[in-house]
Amino acid sequence: MAHLLGADRVSLALGTRVLLDEVSLGLDDGQRIGVVGPNGAGKSTLLRVLAGVQEPDDGRVTRAGGVRLAMLDQRDELAAGTVLDAIHGSADAHEWASDPRIRAVHAGLLPDVDLEAQVATLSGGQRRRVALAALLVSDDEVLVLDEPTNHLDVEGVAWLAEHLVQRFARGSGALVVVTHDRWFLDAVCTRTWEVHDGVVDQYDGGYAAYVLARAERARTAAVTEEKRQNLLRKELAWLRRGAPARTSKPKFRIDAANALIADEPPPRDSLELSRMATARLGKDVLDVEGVTLALGGRTLLDDVTWRIGPGDRYGLVGVNGAGKTSLLRLLSGRLSPDSGRVKRGKTVQVAELRQDVEDLDEVADLRVVEVVEAEKRSVVVGGKELTAAQLVERLGFTRDRARTPVRDLSGGERRRLSLLRLLVGEPNVLLLDEPTNDLDTDTLAALEDLLDGWPGTLIVVSHDRYLLERVCDRQLALLGDGHLRDLPGGVEEYLALRRAALAAGSPTASSAGSSSAVSSALPARVAGSSSDETAGAGAGAAPAPTRSAAEVRTARKEIARIERRLAKITELEAALHAQLAEQATDYAAIQRLDTELRALAAERDELEEAWLEAAELAT
Known part of the structure; x- marks a missing residue:
């Protein structure tokens, strides 16, 4: 494979922190590289150095002659003018409209963007998609992308993954991408670079292969450490052995023991989100009853009924602007419906992680540890009492960073602090709005471990398919038609609905003929746009057929059998x-x-399909 780009013993420091320490890398034709690592480790810096935007302190970056490179930065700096100007410059329409590849970029990223609109009037998400489109319509051989999935919905992420895989097939250029989206890394990348402690470790494969390799590395390190500890015990025992009067020992034995003591490896992968106590949750949690909500002249929710019970775990997906964040604001009480009501149980204690982390602006002058102390000075975790400083350290803030003012934190650090601030309040209902934004993969893994054992009720809005499929029991969709739809088939079903709707020429998936799942009845706790909670997804749905008591009992026995087998499969896996x-x-x-x-x-x-069929009979 042809060599396109390389870094030779590159070093770079930011103040007293060494981000890159004599790093050497190579990028060959056909490679698709995913870059991961902790927040602040230097991932974006590495991309800027490779792209030639930032000069290293030492070493050099080489590029094959004639190789064209383009970079998408986290900052979407677009020139003033229209969207068309930002994407195509002064090119005439016939020069790009006849290219099917460019038309595909328009359809994939800009379906709801007015091409004649001024860039200054665009939202943050629209600016991001315009900047990405401007880069993808070019013919550059090497693309360097920094968080390209930010502000993209599930549908946009799926389109981008497919586009990049097709574009960077073997022999057609190379890709380097920083992203926290684990599904995207697995779908797109053929190699993974992990940036940490000034070095870059390289792994074959996408995120799943990288995690497996890291697990093997941790196991090997544990075996090595166990051997070191055993040898150290022997050396120390020998040094203590002998008559009390003997004060001299062979110097080489003392040196060997000191070397063993000094050889303790630095801690890695110590990030942890601690599970706090959870307030008791009664049987009544949140009931959305006949709610209608309109904002900005658009009806986001149209007579929606949704009953949320204790321990329910829902993932919400939908097109941008469909009302996902507004629905969370309704559940939290920050927004009132135009009609209908949201009923909350007496024991409900809601905690909401907002998308913009704006609640931290109120404490911008406080230090990290002071923010947590303001909530609680100490909490009990796993039977042990921990101070605020100990909790902060568990979440990856070093002692120096724990004394840093909130205003000086990075986006990922602010996100972590907001999560910790929510958890010390011991809520029993968590509302998470795009919780993966700005978080590195280690923090995401810690968050998922916490949510796996979360005993309360969980509602997650996210475009991160990996997170949704890991921590949520079922997915719901807001398709822009004011209705809340159940997705027994998960995110794949949502994408199928959207494809069918677009093929039918409809902006939403409301057409009954677009998919058999569109008009399927929602379960009793998720009723859409009908005053009868069990009537189904639409006002005109047919009444459910009556079933005998014997059929219902048989279906419930089948459900119990399937759930026992599913639990066994989880253990076996x-x-x-x-x-x-x-x-x-x-x-x-x-x-x-x-x-x-x-x-x-x-x-x-197969069992999940059978469960769904039995559940229809049992309700």
């Missing part, structure tokens, strides 16, 4: 993943374990 981590270097074992995992996944899919 966890055991197989543990074996994969232990035998990561044994190719034959990995193949066998992978086959078993695929078989379990296929069985899980």
Whole structure:
């Protein structure tokens, strides 16, 4: 493969922090590189150095002759003018409108953007998509993208992944992308670079392969540390052995013991979100009853009824502007409906993570640890009492960063602090609006571990498919038609609905003929736009057929059987993943374990289909 771009012993420091320490990398034709690492580790800096935007303190960046490179920065700096000017400059319409690749970029990124609108009037999300479109319509051989999925909905992320895979097939250029979207990394990238502690570790494959390799690295480090500790105990025992009067020991034995003591490896991967106590949650949580809401002249919710019970875990997806954030504001009480009501249980304690983290502006002058202390000076976690300073340190803030004013924190650090501030309040209902924004993959993994065992009720708005499928039991969609739709098939079903609606020429997926799932009845707790809670998704839905008591009992027994088997499959999958981590270097074992995992996944899919059928009969 042809070499396109390289870094040779590149070093760069920001103040007293060394971000890159003699880093050497190469980028070849056909490669698609995903860059991951903790917030502040230097991912964006690495991209700017590779793109030639920032000069390194030492070393050099080389580029093959004639290679064209373009970079998407996190800051969307667009020249004044119309959207068309920003994307195509002074080119005439016939020069780009005849190119199917460019028309595909317009359709994929700008379906709801007025091309004649002034750039200054665009929202943040629209500016991001315009900047991305301007870069993708060019013929550059190397693209360097910094958080391209920010402000894209699920549909936009899926389109971008498909576009980049097709564009950067073998022999057609190369891609380097920084993103926190794990699904995107797996769908697009063929290699992963992890930036940490001034170095860049390289792994084959996307995010899943990178996580497996890191697990193997951690296991190897644990074995090495255990050997070191055993040897250290022997050396120290030898130094203590002998008559009390003997004060001299061979110097080489003392040096060996000191070397072992000094060889303790630095802590890695210590980030942790602690689960606090959760206030008791009664059987009544949140009931949305016949709610209608209009904002900016658009009806976002049209006579929607939705009953949320204790322990329910919903993921919300939908087109931009469909009302997902407004729905969360209704649930939290920050917004009142035009008609209908939102009823809250007496024991409900709601905590809301907002998309813009604007609540931290009120405490911008306080230090990180002071913000947490203002909520609670100490909490009990796992039977141990922890101070605010200890909690902050668990979440990845070093002692120096814990004394940093909030106004000086990075976007990812502000996000982490907001999460911690919510959790110390011991809520029992969590509303999370785009919780993955600005978070690195380690923090996301810690967040998912926390939410896995969350005993309360959880509502998540996110374009991160990986997060939604990991922590939510079911997905709902706002398609822009004012109705709340159930998605038994998850995000894939949502994308199918959108494709069908667009093919039919409708801006929403409201057409009954677009998919059989569109007109399917929602379960009892999720009723859309009908005064009868069990009437179905639309006002004209047919009444559900009556069923005998025997049929209902049989269906409920089948549901119980399926749920027991699904729980067993979860245990088996966890055991197989543990074996994969232990035998990561044994190719034959990995193949066998992978086959078993695929078989379990296929069985899980069949059982979930059967569960849905039984659930229809049981309701």
